[in-house]
Amino acid sequence: xxxxxxxxxxxxxxxxxxxxxxxxxxxxxxxxxxxxxxxxxxxxxxxxxxxxxxxxxxxxxxxxxxxxxxxxxxxxxxxxxxxxxxxxxxxxxxxxxxxxxxxxxxxxxxxxxxxxxxxxxxxxxxxxxxxxxxxxxxxxxxxxxxxxxxxxxxxxxxxxxxxxxxxxxxxxxxxxxxxxxxxxxxxxxxxxxxxxxxxxxxxxxxxxxxxxxxxxxxxxxxxxxxxxxxxxxxxxxxxxxxxxxxxxxxxxxxxxxxxxxxxxxxxxxxxxxxxxxxxxxxxxxxxxxxxxxxxxxxxxxxxxxxxxxxxxxxxxxxxxxxxxxxxxxxxxxxxxxxxxxxxxxxxx
Amino acid sequence: xxxxxxxxxxxxxxxxxxxxxxxxxxxxxxxxxxxxxxxxxxxxxxxxxxxxxxxxxxxxxxxxxxxxxxxxxxxxxxxxxxxxxxxxxxxxxxxxxxxxxxxxxxxxxxxxxxxxxxxxxxxxxxxxxxxxxxxxxxxxxxxxxxxxxxxxxxxxxxxxxxxxxxxxxxxxxxxxxxxxxxxxxxxxxxxxxxxxxxxxxxxxxxxxxxxxxxxxxxxxxxxxxxxxxxxxxxxxxxxxxxxxxxxxxxxxxxxxxxxxxxxxxxxxxxxxxxxxxxxxxxxxxxxxxxxxxxxxxxxxxxxxxxxxxxxxxxxxxxxxxxxxxxxxxxxxxxxxxxxxxxxxxxxx
Numbered sequence: 204x205x206x207x208x209x210x211x212x213x214x215x216x217x218x219x220x221x222x223x224x225x226x227x228x229x230x231x232x233x234x235x236x237x238x239x240x241x242x243x244x245x246x247x248x249x250x251x252x253x254x255x256x257x258x259x260x261x262x263x264x265x266x267x268x269x270x271x272x273x274x275x276x277x278x279x280x281x282x283x284x285x286x287x288x289x290x291x292x293x294x295x296x297x298x299x300x301x302x303x304x305x306x307x308x309x310x311x312x313x314x315x316x317x318x319x320x321x322x323x324x325x326x327x328x329x330x331x332x333x334x335x336x337x338x339x340x341x342x343x344x345x346x347x348x349x350x351x352x353x354x355x356x357x358x359x360x361x362x363x364x365x366x367x368x369x370x371x372x373x374x375x376x377x378x379x380x381x382x383x384x385x386x387x388x389x390x391x392x393x394x395x396x397x398x399x400x401x402x403x404x405x406x407x408x409x410x411x412x413x414x415x416x417x418x419x420x421x422x423x424x425x426x427x428x429x430x431x432x433x434x435x436x437x438x439x440x441x442x443x444x445x446x447x448x449x450x451x452x453x454x455x456x457x458x459x460x461x462x463x464x465x466x467x468x469x470x471x472x473x474x475x476x477x478x479x480x481x482x483x484x485x486x487x488x489x490x491x492x493x494x495x496x497x498x499x500x501x502x503x504x505x506x507x508x509x510x511x512x513x514x515x516x517x518x519x520x521x522x523x524x525x526x527x528x529x530x531x532x533x534x535x536x537x538x539x540x541x542x543x544x545x546x547x548x549x550x551x
Numbered sequence: 552x553x554x555x556x557x558x559x560x561x562x563x564x565x566x567x568x569x570x571x572x573x574x575x576x577x578x579x580x581x582x583x584x585x586x587x588x589x590x591x592x593x594x595x596x597x598x599x600x601x602x603x604x605x606x607x608x609x610x611x612x613x614x615x616x617x618x619x620x621x622x623x624x625x626x627x628x629x630x631x632x633x634x635x636x637x638x639x640x641x642x643x644x645x646x647x648x649x650x651x652x653x654x655x656x657x658x659x660x661x662x663x664x665x666x667x668x669x670x671x672x673x674x675x676x677x678x679x680x681x682x683x684x685x686x687x688x689x690x691x692x693x694x695x696x697x698x699x700x701x702x703x704x705x706x707x708x709x710x711x712x713x714x715x716x717x718x719x720x721x722x723x724x725x726x727x728x729x730x731x732x733x734x735x736x737x738x739x740x741x742x743x744x745x746x747x748x749x750x751x752x753x754x755x756x757x758x759x760x761x762x763x764x765x766x767x768x769x770x771x772x773x774x775x776x777x778x779x780x781x782x783x784x785x786x787x788x789x790x791x792x793x794x795x796x797x798x799x800x801x802x803x804x805x806x807x808x809x810x811x812x813x814x815x816x817x818x819x820x821x822x823x824x825x826x827x828x829x830x831x832x833x834x835x836x837x838x839x840x841x842x843x844x845x846x847x848x849x850x851x852x853x854x855x856x857x858x859x860x861x862x863x864x865x866x867x868x869x870x871x872x873x874x875x876x877x878x879x880x881x882x883x884x885x886x887x888x889x890x891x892x893x894x895x896x897x898x899x
Contacts, residue, residue, distance in 0.1 A: 293759065298787055300760040333781075337760070361781040362761020384766055384779035386734065386757040409734040410758045411641065412648040412685070413710020418732055427775035431732035433681075433709040439646055 205494035208539040213317050215503050215535035226274055229254040232304055233508045235530030238342035239517030245312040249342040253304035266305040268336045291509050306338040325373055334359045334381055343516050345392035345452040354390040365390040379426050389448030401425050402485050404449035415446030419486050432486045435478055442495050444468045451517045459489045465514050473512040474498045477546050490550030507532025553842035556887040561665050563851050563883035574622055577602040580652055581856045583878030586690035587865030593660040597690040601652035614653040616684045639857050654686040673721055682707045682729055691864050693740035693800040702738040713738040727774050737796030749773050750833050752797035763794030767834050780834045783826055790843050792816045799865045807837045813862050821860040822846045825894050838898030855880025
């Protein structure tokens with residue numbers, strides 16, 4: 204057991220029943236994978252809310268958006284021979300893939316980082332346009348100056364890509380479209396320029412050759428990206444053998460950029476580990492944890508919509524202490540603390 | 552039969568036996584998929600040369616590059632239970648994918664566009680660095696001003712991405728690294744700015760959700776890319792049902808940007824079709840051919856290293872006439888002419 208996370212005793216902090224579904228006829232099945240930021244002396248979460256109709260016997264039903272942003276419900280008999288239920292998250296029907304739930308983002312704030320509530324005046328953020336008809340997921344928030352940059356997974360029949368939006372006030376959003384084409388997700392922006400360029404971690408995926416690895420890219424303007432370099436691969440036989448992806452924005456330390464990342468194995472068990480990247484050239488990996496620094500061990504991490512998952516894409520840093528907010532079992536929002544120094548000692 | 556290509560009677564123009572292998576112990580198995588450009592009053596091809604060792608009974612052997620650019624031969628007994636021979640192009644061994652051949656580029660020129668020969672002083676272009684250890688493939692050449700831009704498929708254990716290099720003299724090359732991360736190929740640059748931006752067609756691929764579709768992206772500098780939009784999908788039940796990808800640089804016509812593209816079906820049969828894109832906004836598709844404009848019908852297109860393939864990534868335009876150079880059966884270089892007007896009439 205190499206888990207060095209100090210979980211909040213209040214976990215889970217948020218459950219699906221804690222929020223109201225926004226859409227008539229839909230229920231919230233999952234609250235998960237929050238982006239995290241500080242704003243107006245509070246800690247805020249951009250929580251992913253995954254909804255679908257209450258499931259009826261013998262039928263699979265799920266929502267999608269049309270390009271005008273209206274919800275449409277698709278219903279398929281489970282006996283239909285053209286239906287393949289891949290896992291609780293994904294299905295295939297008549298040569299097309301779909302998600303079982305439709306996700307949007309909800310803003311919640313907190314005075315103590317433990318108790319979160321909705322505030323009037325900050326509306327939900329919904330998928331929009333042709334590249335988000337299956338929803339938006341797993342938002343990372345990076346603050347650069349006064350601006351907050353949201354990178355998130357945009358899903359549609361076109362594929363799974365990375366969208367970018369900007370805001371100063373969390374009311375008005377400037378959407379910058381797809382910054383990484385399919386198949387890509389888990390994009391975390393660095394919160395400052397390094398030399399003349401901005402940097403991002405991202406996670407392309409391949410149908411053949413290559414794998415689900417972490418890459419770094421650079422940009423003059425956060426909108427156009429190039430010089431893609433692979434910085435971390437999956438490791439055969441280990442806890443991160445099948446896919447890995449960045450967590451929240453990299454944390455600047457004296458030793459380098461510390462990135463907490465997730466890894467999954469053949470059993471789709473998601474744990475957390477860490478990478479250390481060179482301060483001047485984040486394409487250079489200085490260290491990586493061999494064992495996970497956090498594993499799904501609590502009941503709420505092992506049993507839920509998709510069990511055996513701890514997944515983080517947001518945190519708050521206070522000196523040596525990093526508080527991660529994380530999705531547990533793809534259903535609950537939880538929190539845990541790490542000592543940065545302790546993580547650094549685990550690097551090899 | 553909807554094939555409107557006027558094939559050269561001299562086809563195939565080039566066969567593997569026409570060139571000398573550059574690498575001791577390797578033989579050229581395929582000459583294919585040339586990029587095409589005009590330079591010094593001649594027509595030039597950037598031919599893809601695919602090499603491997605002569606194959607011995609019971610053993611698969613193939614070359615890869617190390618990061619210093621040195622060739623290493625990997626040999627695997629065919630009886631090895633960890634070996635999966637996917638098709639003549641690809642194999643899987645111990646959790647990793649490999650290519651059966653290693654490709655580089657060779658420059659050939661011609662005074663008449665039919666007879667091509669090597670000229671001293673223009674060395675081959677080889678894979679270089681960590682992202683090209685499995686070789687470089689299928690170069691598109693776009694001339695913008697005095698500069699020639701080469702976009703090509705860069706293959707390594709990191710995945711299949713798109714590399715960019717620039718040259719003015721075809722002797723010195725400025726390598727700009729990966730402009731599109733995996734999985735991506737079939738990248739064709741537009742040969743002029745549209746408004747303030749450069750544009751490219753590219754072909755991302757997805758392990759799940761989405762498919763092998765043609766996308767357009769924009770860039771301020773040809774190096775950093777954003778605003779990715781899907782402009783053409785595969786069409787179920789048609790000749791382009793499984794994968795499609797751009798050919799050479801889009802051709803400016805009065806009606807729009809004409810793009811000759813390839814499509815493959817479930818039987819891996821590759822044909823050519825065409826797309827017409829809006830002159831001012833190439834994200835808008837004005838037309839697409841329903842049937843192929845060229846199909847593998849000649850013996851050299853049906854029988855070879857990988858049969859039933861016509862694949863183009865380069866052409867020369869003279870008024871209404873476009874001469875495409877194309878790979879036939881992944882083994883031979885051939886040419887054919889189209890009337891642009893005739894292609895435009897096939898659009899629906």
